[in-house]
């Protein structure tokens with residue numbers, strides 16, 4: 351446990367001594383903030399135009415018209431940005447030969463993987479918590495339902511830890527950060543969109559729907575808390591970390 | 606203290622190390638010699654547990670490195686051929702990190718880091734980013750990292766490569782002073798280094814051990830020739846290839 355934490359701290363130091371973490375966090379806030387602002391403005395124009403009592407209609411529809419699409423869009427931004435966060439975790443150790451230190455120190459591969467993973471999960475947490483000031487701002491003006499907002503956040507977090515886990519796996523495959531980022535982005539995007547296939551074929555329909563990130567996120571962004579979605583993300587994260595472990599164990603023979 | 610038994614490593618068809626049997630007694634400093642590509646780095650990587658051998662095993666103080674890596678790694682300080690440094694970290698936080706993973710706790714850790722800094726002469730650069738220090742200092746940081754936690758065994762892979770003459774002399778002095786009671790394997794191409802630091806030598810070529818033993822004994826065997834002459838004649842011996850891979 352102490353080793354894991356030591357590695358987490360080291361990774362955080364490296365993250366914040368290069369522009370990577372700052373750029374990823376600020377871009378995320380900038381883009382999500384921008385989206386949220388446009389959505390809210392657009393919504394208030396629409397509800398004013400519709401006449402009647404704007405407060406009343408806001409209360410009815412805010413979740414459906416703002417929060418649900420907002421979380422879905424924020425999820426896409428995570429898909430774009432998180433591979434940048436994970437790309438260096440193992441690739442850069444190999445490129446700079448620091449893996450020769452890491453793997454000869456008295457620590458285990460599990461501790462190394464967890465240490466690195468936790469550092470990226472902490473940054474993810476910071477990213478999504480930092481959106482709270484503007485996401486909760488409408489609560490001062492009106493009374494949207496809070497539950498869908500909370501499940502939306504939970505969804506972003508779960509989706510994020512699944513993305514990060516796959517990103518780490520991807521980084522363990524290569525010593526080229528760019529390759530690691532592009533590979534994890536590509537595969538995650540494919541998994542996001544794979545449910546499209548169900549429109550054209552009924553072959554493996556249930557399976558395709560199950561492995562699609564989009565379907566699981568859809569429920570959470572609408573305020574539907576289903577354990578099967580949570581289990582899906584957690585298992586995905588576990589599988590990613592396990593694959594990373596397998597890669598490191600096999601590598602021992604080849605380096 | 607350090608033992609290899611039939612240590613062998615293949616990379617596909619390349620025979621990097623082949624049936625290496627060595628035993629380095631406690632307190633000895635072994636000079637590990639051989640041309641580039643002879644298999645020195647690969648051997649050291651197997652001794653430190655970075656690489657798994659294809660066959661054979663390595664032991665540190667009787668602990669099998671492949672079977673009980675965690676226990677064995679606690680006893681070893683390792684300076685790889687390319688110093689494993691994080692350029693984004695300060696020298697002191699880098700050493701802190703290594704000390705922490707080596708299991709040194711709390712106040713003791715600060716003390717050990719300071720000790721390592723002062724015994725490798727890093728006081729002046731301790732607060733600087735590793736990215737911004739000279740090659741000689743980087744090599745010192747690499748050595749400081751290896752000696753933190755007072756490991757009984759030090760494995761140093763070409764510690765003076767790529768340094769300027771003044772730095773070479775300094776690092777050599779440093780290694781001499783740090784060796785103390787430790788058991789050390791030191792690979793190098795500089796034979797003066799061996800004569801001035803080491804008690805015994807191992808010469809390998811094409812992955813096979815050619816000479817191994819105390820320097821005095823080996824010098825006797827070669828009729829009191831200089832180390833240079835011994836080295837040249839050892840590596841020009843035909844490497845026994847009777848068990849070479851079939852398709853070569």
Ligand SMILES: Nc1ncnc2c1ncn2[C@@H]1O[C@H](COP(=O)(O)OP(=O)(O)O)[C@@H](O)[C@H]1O
Nearest residue numbers: 604605616621640641642643644645646647648
């Ligand atoms: N990871 C690797 N993959 C393939 N071949 C390797 C690898 N590491 C070393 N070799 C080969 O093994 C041989 C021994 O290399 P090395 O141990 O680095 O020698 P030295 O350190 O004595 O110069 C060389 O032929 C080298 O090309």
Ligand SMILES: [Mg+2]
Nearest residue numbers: 645646647686
């Ligand atoms: Mg070498």
